[in-house]
Amino acid sequence: MLSATTILQALAFATAFTTVSAKTTCTNNLVSCHNISASANLCCVNAPAGTLIHTQTWDYNSSSSPSETWTISGLLTADCNGNIVKNCDPSRAYSNISNILGEFKQTLLRTQLSTDWLNQSSSTLGLTENEVWAQAWDTYGTCLSTLSPTCFGAGYVQGQEVPPYFRRAVNLYRNDVTYLWLRDAGIVPSKAATYTANVIMGALKAQHGHPVYIYCDGNKLSGVAYYYNVAGSIANGQISSISALGGASTCPSNGIVYLPKP
Numbered sequence: 001m002l003s004a005t006t007i008l009q010a011l012a013f014a015t016a017f018t019t020v021s022a023k024t025t026c027t028n029n030l031v032s033c034h035n036i037s038a039s040a041n042l043c044c045v046n047a048p049a050g051t052l053i054h055t056q057t058w059d060y061n062s063s064s065s066p067s068e069t070w071t072i073s074g075l076l077t078a079d080c081n082g083n084i085v086k087n088c089d090p091s092r093a094y095s096n097i098s099n100i101l102g103e104f105k106q107t108l109l110r111t112q113l114s115t116d117w118l119n120q121s122s123s124t125l126g127l128t129e130n131e132v133w134a135q136a137w138d139t140y141g142t143c144l145s146t147l148s149p150t151c152f153g154a155g156y157v158q159g160q161e162v163p164p165y166f167r168r169a170v171n172l173y174r175n176d177v178t179y180l181w182l183r184d185a186g187i188v189p190s191k192a193a194t195y196t197a198n199v200i201m202g203a204l205k206a207q208h209g210h211p212v213y214i215y216c217d218g219n220k221l222s223g224v225a226y227y228y229n230v231a232g233s234i235a236n237g238q239i240s241s242i243s244a245l246g247g248a249s250t251c252p253s254n255g256i257v258y259l260p261k262p
């Protein structure tokens, strides 16, 4: 029997042919929302939640998060029209993500989450880190068909589908460097400057490759959403950026302020 660690290593290192489990082999050539057929193996392509939405927060209220980075606010699941898909498997609504990451020896990932995906929500919502992560997993992680326990075969150990979800969130976050992308376009935190939505969205679109959504509290810039499809398993499939779908910016068209953190 394969150990959990062996399977996770296989998930991490396999490239051309991906061993998702002892049972399911995916070639990772099926792109979510593009190559779905009635016979598709849903361990090898995410459906019906074929859209991933990576959201980040500009945590302008918080002096405890780093002053020159946005932070992770979520990795959400949606259908191919952008309608949110959530709470797909209450039987896998795990409460202690730290514990699971520890069990699967994901110390580095655990540390990354603490810096990248903590303070934006904990400061706003008053939640502990485990509550923030558990809410993300329970609400959205359980909707990823490629992380269904059946995809891991007979050697499945409860919780082993959790690290790939959080690893993907951290990887997207490290790739979508919102602070730097804005700065490169001359958009920097300031108490005095104002920006138009078109200028901010234009700068992010140029880097992401497709339109994004931005969010504001009133006229204060507070968040961004990047949309993706993924080929094969979320654990290691190729991600492709797509246009923002089905939502709406909450920002005014002009007079947006991008406040420095306190």
Ligand SMILES: *[C@@H]1O[C@H](CO)[C@@H](O)[C@H](O)[C@H]1NC(C)=O
Binding pocket: 029, 030, 031, 034, 035
């Ligand atoms: C998946 O869909 C894309 C876009 O429609 C198409 O170009 C590609 O050939 C399809 N791939 C497979 C394996 O069916």
Ligand SMILES: *[C@@H]1O[C@H](CO)[C@@H](O)[C@H](O)[C@H]1NC(C)=O
Binding pocket: 057, 058, 059, 060, 061, 124, 217, 222
């Ligand atoms: C900042 O604080 C205000 C007032 O408490 C709150 O309405 C807003 O949601 C907070 N925004 C962020 C991004 O934390």
Ligand SMILES: *[C@@H]1O[C@H](CO)[C@@H](O)[C@H](O)[C@H]1NC(C)=O
Binding pocket: 096, 098, 099, 102, 130
């Ligand atoms: C979560 O797991 C960690 C690590 O095993 C443990 O230290 C902590 O007490 C747990 N928290 C809760 C609320 O159970």
Ligand SMILES: CC(=O)N[C@H]1CO[C@H](CO)[C@@H](O)[C@@H]1O
Binding pocket: 064, 065, 066, 114, 115, 118, 119, 122, 123
């Ligand atoms: C990584 C990080 O900045 N963590 C901080 C998050 O906020 C709490 C409470 O405000 C701080 O104690 C942490 O150091």
